Amino acid sequence: MKTVTMRVDDSIYDMIKLAADGQKRNLSNFIEFATMQYLTSSQFVENSEMNEIMNDKELVKNLMNGFDDLKNGDYNIV
Known part of the structure; x- marks a missing residue:
């Protein structure tokens, strides 16, 4: 067990x-x-929901493209 001070x-x-x-x-x-x-x-998310997400190839492709855009500095998270 850890002690946390905040x-x-x-x-x-x-x-x-x-x-x-x-x-x-x-x-x-x-x-x-x-x-x-x-x-x-x-x-x-539940395992079944994550499997559904990961099996949606177009969604995964779009998410990866968005991640690449973020890494390349095309977008800022605010």
């Missing part, structure tokens, strides 16, 4: 604390819970 604005802290209290969790447990909820719902 700085947050007082208003953000108050929101996190209120949410943790509302779920009857301590602060650290709520931050871990909220992070896992975000990561698993926003950042990952």
